[in-house]
Amino acid sequence: MTTMKLPPLLQDDPPTLADRAYLSLREAIVEGTLAPGMKLSERGLAAMLGVSPQPVREALRRLEGEGMAESRPRSGTYVAELSIDRLLEMGRIRSALEGVAAGIAARRRTPIDIAALRARLIAVQSASASGDERRLAAVNASLHETLHAITGNALLIRSLQAVNAYYHISTRVILTSKYEVSASLAEHSAIVAAVIDGDPETAEALMRAHTGRSVDVAAIELAR
Amino acid sequence: MTTMKLPPLLQDDPPTLADRAYLSLREAIVEGTLAPGMKLSERGLAAMLGVSPQPVREALRRLEGEGMAESRPRSGTYVAELSIDRLLEMGRIRSALEGVAAGIAARRRTPIDIAALRARLIAVQSASASGDERRLAAVNASLHETLHAITGNALLIRSLQAVNAYYHISTRVILTSKYEVSASLAEHSAIVAAVIDGDPETAEALMRAHTGRSVDVAAIELAR
DNA sequence: ATGGCCAAACTGCTATCGCAGTTTAGCAGT
């Protein structure tokens, strides 16, 4: 057998119970079903989800690591309280990480990645024209996630997922005004162009400005 | 009883077995005892550490979340392989996060924080003059950690700890040349001054430049 | 000597149980 390099045989990843519990709880927190300050009992949640406390415990620790839950040593785990300040901080962290991700993506993108980015961008354009806000939000997220995936950096991807979840808790519907839609589309186009061109500095600067602007918009909304 | 606001009664946090396992394993990975690619068996490590597999499992998932370990679905967990590219990516992430942290610290610092920062800076100056590299590295880390703590942002602190651990794997001794020592000291002084002045933009830019330069130095070292 | 197969050992994952510490509800005393 020659020592040749092969791709790692990507196999479908049957999600574990802990993974599913994590996703379920995170969604509940983001959606507001589990309100901030509410207690997250291992046994109680386990009973609701129909699993044993063990996977729930793992999910809680993960949420805690992502800042969406807080644990008092021997008392319990609670849904993290969120303040406007904290939310804006998360927005800044998100902005910095998205910028770095765009820069790395501009360095590493392959022809396949470029094709994927073009496809996502077309989908964003289509959704922008349609006026369907939910679809637009979905394809926008998909575009960002495509950029994340191109970095191939597990820690970066994970951090971005965490901060995005947290950040989106109370910024669900920012993309409403026509101005926002057209501005966002133009920015996305420019970012993708810079990544395709392999220009890390420009890609990072544009992405940072793009996401930073959304923080400002959120701040204005929240201050009202 | 009136509804008055009280600080949360900080009590000593007896570290859990999972915490200790995590610290132990992380140190072993950073130090190289657990080499990249090596298998991390829950039961095996549990026997070595004298605990049950359960806390070890939790520690492994945490390491995995921080990018220091990788897990193949039903095969095992392994120490993450590290490449120069990946290390530089981590350096960029670190730089971005440290910058954000410095900016947030400049917004939130209290008089007590300012006193703490001044004390740390004096310690750094003292250690720089002494020529004791280990002590200098320790007080430098302490200065950075003080800034992290001032942000009060759990997710940010956690992310920084993770990326710092990863980043320091093969950059243990950068601070050797006299030039590095004096340049680093000057930069630290300027950063602390900006934070104390409450100037977020300057603090972030200086911190980003400071940490970004250390990435470049590391890259030069590694390329030799 | 080489290729294929199979069983034993090992893997991560989940369930169940027990422990020490915390919270809480209710009772007793004023």
Add this chain to the structure above:
DNA sequence: ACTGCTAAACTGCGATAGCAGTTTGGCCAT
């Protein structure tokens, strides 16, 4: 009616056991 104590219920944490799937070492046939 209010305070102070106590016991029962609940909490997270850890240990142990069992399951299904994976890996591995060795045996047999070629």
